[in-house]
Amino acid sequence: MLKRMLLILAVLLIFSSQASAQTTSQLLTLKPGFNFISFTVTISITPQQLKQFSSYVEDVYLYSAAAGSFLSVNEGTLTTIAAGKGYIIKSASTQTLSLTIPGSLLSNVNNINLKTGFNLVGFSKVSAPTKFSELMNAHSVIKGVYKWTAAAGSFIAVVRNESGVPV
Numbered sequence: 673m674l675k676r677m678l679l680i681l682a683v684l685l686i687f688s689s690q691a692s693a694q695t696t697s698q699l700l701t702l703k704p705g706f707n708f709i710s711f712t713v714t715i716s717i718t719p720q721q722l723k724q725f726s727s728y729v730e731d732v733y734l735y736s737a738a739a740g741s742f743l744s745v746n747e748g749t750l751t752t753i754a755a756g757k758g759y760i761i762k763s764a765s766t767q768t769l770s771l772t773i774p775g776s777l778l779s780n781v782n783n784i785n786l787k788t789g790f791n792l793v794g795f796s797k798v799s800a801p802t803k804f805s806e807l808m809n810a811h812s813v814i815k816g817v818y819k820w821t822a823a824a825g826s827f828i829a830v831v832r833n834e835s836g837v838p839v
Contacts, residue, residue, distance in 0.1 A: 696777055702729075702769040703822040706762055710794020711755040713775025719745045719753050722773070728765035734758075737787035756782055758794035786813060804830035805838040812836075 698713045723729045723745050732745045734757060742760075743750035753759065755778055763769055784793050804817040808830065816831035833839050 696775060698773045698775060700761070700769075700771040700773055702761055702763040702765070702771065704763055704766050704768070705822075705825070706760055706820075707822060708792075708794075708820040709759050709761055710757065711753065711759075711773065711775070712778065713773065714755060714778055715753050715773065715775050717753070717774070719750045722753060722761075725771045725773070726763075726765075726769055728763050728769055729771075730762040730764040733760040733762070735760075735790065735792035737789060737791050740789070756784070756794065758792040760792075808832065808838040 696713055698711060700707075700709055719732045722732055730746075732750060732753070733742045734750050734753075735741075736743050784791075784795075786793075804819075808814045808817060816829060818827040818829045820827055830838050
């Protein structure tokens with residue numbers, strides 16, 4: 673009887689550790705103002721619920737290349753969030769905030785499809801280290817890459833010069 677109970681306990685521990693290994697969370701560090709983020713976990717909450725994580729989350733935005741404008745939680749136009757996209761979270765706090773976003777490990781991330789014009793994308797899984805110029809040389813359709821640096825409050829940019837070379 674004792675052996676049977678130990679066996680059952682061992683099986684339960686194995687399955688519970690496998691299940692808990694699949695769930696995780698993402699820590700978002702938000703500076704005052706605008707924060708550009710991408711989710712690294714599969715999200716199971718709505719943008720409205722994300723906004724409720726802190727009274728300082730003023731709004732959440734997603735750029736829609738199809739619409740040519742930003743979708744917003746406050747305007748009611750942003751109704752879902754997911755990994756593999758780039759979001760802007762506006763923090764009304766004067767201090768740095770930390771939010772823990774529940775989710776599960778990403779099994780895969782779909783390809784990033786670029787539309788003509790401006791695209792705000794997010795990278796949810798780390799690929800091999802790549803420089804902006806290498807990415808642009810590999811994909812001639814990309815005319816510029818910009819990365820927001822919250823500490824400086826500005827963008828780092830790599831754009832093509834008149835000769836088409838990334839600088």
